[in-house]
Amino acid sequence: MTAPDETRERERDEETAEFDEAEEPVRGAVNGSGALELHKTGEVSERPPGAVGTGREETDPEKTALEKASLQKTAPEAGGGDGGDGEGTTPPPASGRRRRPLRMSLIVVAAIAVVVAAGAATTGVFGDDGSGSSGAAPSAPPKTAKVERTTLTRTESVDGNLGYGDPTAVQGPAPSKTGAGIITWVPGDGDTIKRGQTAYKVEEQKVPLLYGSTPFYRPLKTGTEGKDVEILEKNLSALGYTGFTVDDTYDAGTSQAVRDWQDDLGRQETGTVQPSDAVVAPGARRVAEVKATAGAPSNGPVLTWTGTERTVTVDLDVQFEDMVEKGTKATVTLPDDTSVQAEVTDIGTPTTPSQDGGSGGSGGGQSGGDDKPTLPVEMKVKDQKGLGRYQAAAVKISLKAETRKDVLVVPINALVAQRGGGYAVQVVEADGDVRTRTVKVGMFSDSMVEVSGTGITDGTVVGVPK
Template sequence: MTGRDETEAPPLSGEPSGALERHGSGEVSANRTGGAALDTTAAPDTASELETVSAENRVSVAGADEEEPPAGSGRRRRPLRTSLIALAAITVTAAAGVAATGTIGGDSGDSGGSAPAGPPATAKVERTTLTDTESVDGNLGYGDATTVQAPAAAAGTGDGQSAQSGQSGQSSQSGQEGASGGSAGDGIVTWVPEEGTVVERGETVYRVDQQRVPLLYGSFPLYRTLQSGSEGDDVEMLEKNLRALGYKGFTVDETYNSATAEAVKDWQDDLNREETGTVRAGDAVVAPDARRVADVKASPGAALSGDVLSWTGTERIVSVDLDVQFEDLVEKGTKATVQLPDDNTVEAEVTDIGTPSTGQSDDSAGGSGDAGSGESDDKATLPVELTVKDQKGLGRYQAAAVEVTLKAESRKDVLVVPVAALVAQRGGGYAVEVVTADGTEYRPVELGMFADSRVEVSGKGIKEGTVVGVPK
């Protein structure tokens, strides 16, 4: 076996010199030497500084810092989670090599023993796509439900000068009564939809005194009476809905004029309502798009007040309460695979990331935080929402616990070896034991991404098909 002086091994480019931490898939056992003794004098810079810190195969390197995020990225970089779990195996591999052949770059004197025939096992350098993943628990459903409320007892009047045009709000907070002649909030509920009903633009949300209260699309509720002379973006929202419902003869803009009033009269006629040409705050409910009724709270015959119903979006989504330590795994557009209870899978994509929650403890109430103080074990989580384009692929599941595999990072067309093939060098960095026609030799490598118990490598003399040694 040809020795290589430690000064010839270049330091690992981009490799942090400090603590690394690994959580997730691709774990490698830290005891793979078949009983070979760990020679800390032969490799003091690695073996003496690595220790196993948990039953989850987490490994730390003394005095380390996390990898710094790129300038202006706005997001912290995740610690090399996959690489840490590998370092224990790397150190043991180095020890096994030391026990058999002496340290890399050590004295070239004979040890007095016979040289080993070669590594106990081998693997080939492969060229492939390497993807870093993390599996987490999720829930399939229609997302959080929002409530449609009965309109306020008194609606705004006139041209709404007291209200600020352009205001925004939750579209579901306003379920407005539509009876002509009375104030908003008057009347008896005479019809409500069934749970699971999908309501689209122009369709009835509920009836009051047998008059329909339809759904309009928009980003904020009707909050004042609209009539000739009114101006604002609520006027434009109304006109966009009228146009989408097929009414013509007016210009879609922020001005409510006589042409708008005529279109409103036609709309009121189709709703079997009095043709006033004005629209009050209680005449329609506004939501961003079609809604699915989740729960009906009002009953026919009851006075219109309080919560009428709750509803959600019409497509099933996947919700995940992600441990904040994995926050850097997700951003809008992150791909994922969702495994259903029947083991079928569908592809999903992260479309919304909420605000992290904070773990609850008695410290906030003046508690000491000791084990006996009643401190909560709640962990901070990050709400994440994923959409599934293939709704048919979800089958008939309306609500179910699912497993979500997040695809954090992917590297295409890279050279990889098993993590166990890495050998730590005394002078820093790593090498692989390459099998040649004349025996074996250690060749330094630079490391890239870790995933699925494999690691991206590059270096002189490392190419696809190169045979490297691995422990049994």
């Protein structure tokens, strides 16, 4: 018979063992060297004499004696077998104190996690909630700029073309009573012809270029008066002929100067100028395309030419018509990103593609935005060297659209978007502190923007984030 106390003790130990077996499938025991040995449930480690114990013998001698008796009773006999009535299969009792290492480990891990989380919160690893309630000032920006008071100009960018302008045709002389003359010489494409130089030859007679705005349309002789007379006398004077007064009257002095001029040209000295004796143009000309060849009849287009200076032409959208007038300045950006200044010299009449002979596309005449009227504009570039070697190129033109005087501006990169809309800037105070101040933005132009707001004055230092 088993003593009641022993029975109760064993039942309590069995319950503890079942709990430990479910929670800890692998057990540990302390060996003689003080190291922890791992054993499966039910496996008992023999403890050599003098080995360090668990301390249970000192606190519960009676329970220790019962455990020893239980071990002896369940030990297998030589050769195998359980050697008992079934009670020998009962696993050795385990003390509840054996779970303490696991519990202590969990407590230590939890404590470490709390310390790490507290450190992260202190150093701001997780950031703030974005509410702006934090009292800490923003960190110093990598760059700064000063608020400036200036005049801000907004521009509109339009497409244009660099070239020598629209070419005009040069017509040969009309047939005379003896028939049309024969072209005997023409210049080459790209040639430049100046005052007094030969534009072409008819039957070896030179036809020179004279500068003026009105072509010769009648014979000029003694007694003739008019603007065409004045043009002739100005050219004769510029070519070095003298003996007359430059005015609008053809007199004897003018007639003698004409004879001298005809002699130098190899012409018959008549003292009278016929309409076909010269070609009148506004200035020096650059040959765009030769239309006639030597041996062809002269009664037709001989060539086309343009001015010698490169100009910029724009088919301007009529919505920008109020932005241009003669004398309007503009910036022209070339394909290599260099720029030159230009000035509007001529404004034409609004036209549409249909007026220009356009086909209107293949969609039944509906070409969308291509049917919008445009305004032809021509611009002169004074700095011809600044155009480099470009003869023809697509360019960008900046036209002045709006100007605001005496406004505060900052670089656009200094703006900081705010939650809920709007903008702010980071103001760097004199003591180095950085404060975020809300601003109202105005006109944008290039890389600058107009701003206003509390604490924003001329000279205020603001941050410019990267």
